[in-house]
Amino acid sequence: MNDFYIIFTASLVAINCALMGSFLVMRKMVMIGDAISHAVLPGIFIAYYLSGSTASLPILIGAALSGILATLMIEWFTKKARLQSDAAIGISYTLLFAIGIILISKFGANADLDQQCVLYGEIEYVSLWLQPIIGSFSLPKQSITLLIVCIILIGAVVWGYKGLFITTFDPNFALSTGVAVTFWHYFLMSGVSLTTVVSFESVGAILVIAFLSGPPAIAYLLTEDFKKMLVVACAIGIFCSAAGYYIAKWLDVSVAGAISSVIGLVFIIVFVLTSVVKSKADVISA
Amino acid sequence: MINIWEHIATFFSVENYTLFVVALGSGILCFAAGVVGTFTYLRKRALIGDVISHSVLPGVAIAFMLTGVKSPVYFIIGAILSGLLSIWIVDYVQAKSKLKPDTILALTLSVFFGVGIVLLTKIQHSGNAAQSGLDSFLFGKAASMGIWDVQLFSIIAIINVICIALFLRGFSLISFDENYAKGLGFNISFLKAFLALLTVVTVAIGVQAVGVVLMAALLITPAAGARFLTNSIPKMLSFAGLFGFLSGIIGVVISYSGTGMPTGPWIVVVLSIFALTSILFGKKRGVFARMKLRKSNNVKINNENVLKDIYKLAEDGTKTISISDLVEKEKYPLNKVKGILNRLEKDDMIDQIRGLIILSDQGRIGAREVIRKHRLWEIYLSKYFQLDVDHVHDDAEGIEHVITPEIEKHLIKLLEHPETDPHQSKIPY
Numbered sequence: 001m002n003d004f005y006i007i008f009t010a011s012l013v014a015i016n017c018a019l020m021g022s023f024l025v026m027r028k029m030v031m032i033g034d035a036i037s038h039a040v041l042p043g044i045f046i047a048y049y050l051s052g053s054t055a056s057l058p059i060l061i062g063a064a065l066s067g068i069l070a071t072l073m074i075e076w077f078t079k080k081a082r083l084q085s086d087a088a089i090g091i092s093y094t095l096l097f098a099i100g101i102i103l104i105s106k107f108g109a110n111a112d113l114d115q116q117c118v119l120y121g122e123i124e125y126v127s128l129w130l131q132p133i134i135g136s137f138s139l140p141k142q143s144i145t146l147l148i149v150c151i152i153l154i155g156a157v158v159w160g161y162k163g164l165f166i167t168t169f170d171p172n173f174a175l176s177t178g179v180a181v182t183f184w185h186y187f188l189m190s191g192v193s194l195t196t197v198v199s200f201e202s203v204g205a206i207l208v209i210a211f212l213s214g215p216p217a218i219a220y221l222l223t224e225d226f227k228k229m230l231v232v233a234c235a236i237g238i239f240c241s242a243a244g245y246y247i248a249k250w251l252d253v254s255v256a257g258a259i260s261s262v263i264g265l266v267f268i269i270v271f272v273l274t275s276v277v278k279s280k281a282d283v284i285s286a
Numbered sequence: 287m288i289n290i291w292e293h294i295a296t297f298f299s300v301e302n303y304t305l306f307v308v309a310l311g312s313g314i315l316c317f318a319a320g321v322v323g324t325f326t327y328l329r330k331r332a333l334i335g336d337v338i339s340h341s342v343l344p345g346v347a348i349a350f351m352l353t354g355v356k357s358p359v360y361f362i363i364g365a366i367l368s369g370l371l372s373i374w375i376v377d378y379v380q381a382k383s384k385l386k387p388d389t390i391l392a393l394t395l396s397v398f399f400g401v402g403i404v405l406l407t408k409i410q411h412s413g414n415a416a417q418s419g420l421d422s423f424l425f426g427k428a429a430s431m432g433i434w435d436v437q438l439f440s441i442i443a444i445i446n447v448i449c450i451a452l453f454l455r456g457f458s459l460i461s462f463d464e465n466y467a468k469g470l471g472f473n474i475s476f477l478k479a480f481l482a483l484l485t486v487v488t489v490a491i492g493v494q495a496v497g498v499v500l501m502a503a504l505l506i507t508p509a510a511g512a513r514f515l516t517n518s519i520p521k522m523l524s525f526a527g528l529f530g531f532l533s534g535i536i537g538v539v540i541s542y543s544g545t546g547m548p549t550g551p552w553i554v555v556v557l558s559i560f561a562l563t564s565i566l567f568g569k570k571r572g573v574f575a576r577m578k579l580r581k582s583n584n585v586k587i588n589n590e591n592v593l594k595d596i597y598k599l600a601e602d603g604t605k606t607i608s609i610s611d612l613v614e615k616e617k618y619p620l621n622k623v624k625g626i627l628n629r630l631e632k633d634d635m636i637d638q639i640r641g642l643i644i645l646s647d648q649g650r651i652g653a654r655e656v657i658r659k660h661r662l663w664e665i666y667l668s669k670y671f672q673l674d675v676d677h678v679h680d681d682a683e684g685i686e687h688v689i690t691p692e693i694e695k696h697l698i699k700l701l702e703h704p705e706t707d708p709h710q711s712k713i714p715y
Contacts, residue, residue, distance in 0.1 A: 207400070
């Protein structure tokens with residue numbers, strides 16, 4: 001059952017990240033996702049500190065807001081201060097992360113948070129906190145939160161697909177036809193923040209970034225059809241979660257690390273295969 | 287606050303040896319990173335520092351697995367090799383696929399770090415006694431810096447300064463215009479690889495002090511701050527180095543003034559304060575400087591518009607011009623017009639006598655100048671762009687405030703000293 005709990009939890013993170021990550025990849029905004037995943041630290045700490053627990057709704061909202069704060073900061077730097085965008089991202093998230101670490105070191109004796117946990121996560125221990133569902137069937141508490149977020153995200157993507165799609169692929173056309181580009185931007189960023197915050201505790205910031213960038217990138221190499229890309233990205237994420245978990249178990253190493261490594265491996269295989277196919281096609285057409 | 291001052295006093299009296307060593311070491315390291323980071327920043331590759339710092343982890347772990355000892359030399363060699371590999375992968379995938387840089391950066395850093403964690407946990411679970419604290423190496427251990435580290439950082443700082451001094455022109459050229467540099471006969475791929483090597487070495491060594499996440503800040507933040515103070519690369523390098531050095535020292539002093547205060551994050555906070563200050567208050571490019579410039583431009587435009595309208599009203603034969611005439615002509619509200627008129631009176635451009643407005647000689651000259659520029663531009667547009675006469679006014683309305691006396695002279699010459707504009711109004715010389 002432990003195997004199932006861990007793979008189930010990781011797969012939920014994978015699906016959430018694949019949904020958001022596919023849009024980020026097409027919008028060239030993956031590093032903003034990276035920034036958010038680091039920048040939520042002060043928000044999460046303040047939430048821990050004020051309430052003393054993790055699993056409550058106001059805390060999720062608070063932490064997600066600190067993700068939004070990071071995007072606002074990046075936007076202010078690029079638009080108002082005219083700083084180049086890569087530097088704006090770098091400055092914002094390192095500052096927020098540094099503030100988070102300072103807060104944790106200063107006041108966090110009871111907060112059970114440290115830099116390692118932030119980066120690695122603790123997916124190995126999800127089965128320590130089980131929540132009975134029906135009869136003897138129970139699920140890890142974290143996966144319940146992830147499941148709720150997953151349903152919200154699927155709902156949001158289905159409901160807002162048109163707006164998200166048009167602002168992602170043709171922002172100028174969207175702007176000229178009166179689509180609220182800014183609204184969809186923050187709509188997506190809220191989703192990314194929410195995903196990062198709920199995923200971070202179980203898998204750590206690094207695996208969140210791997211899930212946000214890897215499966216969508218692999219899917220994009222395989223298909224140009226965006227709807228297919230979303231589905232393929234989710235499937236790849238789930239596959240990497242399961243494969244990574246069993247490899248980690250076999251080698252007795254970190255699960256989050258192993259899943260990231262498998263994502264890298266799958267990427268390399270798909271990258272090599274697609275370039276071979278492409279170069280063959282080039283030869284034939286030449 | 288008193289606590290901090292005491293610490294500064296102790297710091298300079300060299301009584302507290304540890305504090306002295308850590309502060310000096312951090313200062314030198316941040317200096318070295320700030321200098322080399324200037325080019326990373328200028329080449330718009332600020333986030334590559336983030337990738338390198340995450341990517342050194344597998345190298346360090348493999349170095350430990352192969353040698354079985356916690357030797358900084360092996361660690362640094364391993365770190366440099368895996369850092370270089372990560373840069374090469376980023377460049378290769380970017381050249382060979384349709385994926386965008388941001389995706390490749392995020393994927394590379396997370397996969398390298400993931401592999402690193404796998405290796406690290408493998409080492410930990412293998413029960414090797416020497417492994418304890420291997421990961422603290424990667425999360426920063428500035429507080430346990432020794433004199434050996436200070437020497438190492440100094441060597442790196444000196445190497446960076448010498449190399450940048452030697453290749454200043456080449457590095458500057460590849461930061462702005464690679465093709466131009468190629469045309470001048472510079473060896474682009476060598477320069478790029480060399481710059482990458484300097485960056486990787488600096489990051490590989492700096493990671494031990496501030497940790498993987500914050501290392502990126504040591505490269506980018508000083509350069510970003512310096513960029514708002516100057517347009518010259520040598521000056522920017524000096525500012526970035528200085529910001530780094532001061533932040534390193536101040537950050538350490540602050541972190542030593544309280545218990546359980548981490549060093550790396552405080553350095554980053556101080557660096558960010560430096561950068562934010564220059565982003566806000568930078569003399570030319572700073573946020574406030576640009577706001578001020580915009581405001582003074584607006585004042586100029588408003589003044590000129592009102593002046594012009596007074597002149598036009600007089601030209602059309604209005605004998606007595608009052609504020610309400612202007613409010614009607616301008617789209618400005620009454621209070622705004624009043625403010626502008628008071629400003630104009632202060633500048634001796636107009637006189638206001640019992641609600642009536644009279645242009646002074648100086649004001650007449652100013653008004654004619656604006657109108658002249660406006661009408662010259664209308665002729666220029668209709669003559670050289672064959673624009674319809676009905677369409678030239680709006681464009682001229684904006685440009686009349688921008689044309690300099692030199693451009694005006696050129697226009698007059700080019701248009702052969704015209705007498706009337708396309709609407710048959712006389713041009714006032």
